[in-house]
Amino acid sequence: MTEKIGRARECRLGPAGLAEVTEWIEGYRRAWEGRLDRFGRYVERTVVDEA
Amino acid sequence: MSRDLRFERLIEAVPERVFDAFTSPEGQREFYGHDAPGWIVESRCDLRVGGVWTISFGPSPGELYRHSHVFEEIDRPRRIRMTTTETRLDGSSFVTSVELTFEARGEGTLMTMIHAGFPTRALRDEHLVGLPDAFARLAQIALSAGR
Numbered sequence: 001m002t003e004k005i006g007r008a009r010e011c012r013l014g015p016a017g018l019a020e021v022t023e024w025i026e027g028y029r030r031a032w033e034g035r036l037d038r039f040g041r042y043v044e045r046t047v048v049d050e051a
Numbered sequence: 052m053s054r055d056l057r058f059e060r061l062i063e064a065v066p067e068r069v070f071d072a073f074t075s076p077e078g079q080r081e082f083y084g085h086d087a088p089g090w091i092v093e094s095r096c097d098l099r100v101g102g103v104w105t106i107s108f109g110p111s112p113g114e115l116y117r118h119s120h121v122f123e124e125i126d127r128p129r130r131i132r133m134t135t136t137e138t139r140l141d142g143s144s145f146v147t148s149v150e151l152t153f154e155a156r157g158e159g160t161l162m163t164m165i166h167a168g169f170p171t172r173a174l175r176d177e178h179l180v181g182l183p184d185a186f187a188r189l190a191q192i193a194l195s196a197g198r
Contacts, residue, residue: 025056033058035082036164040062042081043072047064 058164066153069160070128073151074098083108091115100125104133114140120149128153
């Protein structure tokens with residue numbers, strides 16, 4: 001919801017909407033963090049295998 | 052409004068090794084891999100500036116997500132920059148910028164991944180469709196407030 005007050009525009013997002021946004025970002029973050037971790041383990045495994 | 056997400060991992064291998072693994076077919080499949088039985092990863096990579104790396108991945112042929120990365124910069128073994136389009140199961144998509152850096156840390160590598168540019172960039176490129184409604188609302192509020 002937005003409301004113009006003088007020269008400023010005030011923006012508000014309810015708690016439910018904000019929770020939804022936070023949940024989406026958290027899921028996105030978990031997915032990419034998991035990929036980086038998995039890739040790191042893979043590289044370390046191949047280095048050990050060759051040693 | 053823009054949110055950047057930053058990921059870091061210290062990997063026990065030299066930057067050249069990590070960089071080469073990330074740009075190899077096996078390393079790229081591993082990046083998108085999963086322990087779930089039957090997990091599918093199909094990867095094709097044209098490793099050059101302007102080239103495209105496309106990956107389809109998911110638990111079954113009927114449930115595949117697609118990422119398409121266009122290489123903006125390839126600086127072995129230090130940096131890769133890509134423009135990434137993520138496509139969801141319903142066909143909707145959005146775009147982010149992804150930067151990967153590979154910094155020597157002793158005998159290892161600090162691999163950093165920064166995702167930037169959403170949601171404002173997504174809005175600018177009209178790729179916001181597919182984000183949750185609330186996320187879209189938040190972004191649109193921020194955009195309209197900035198006008």
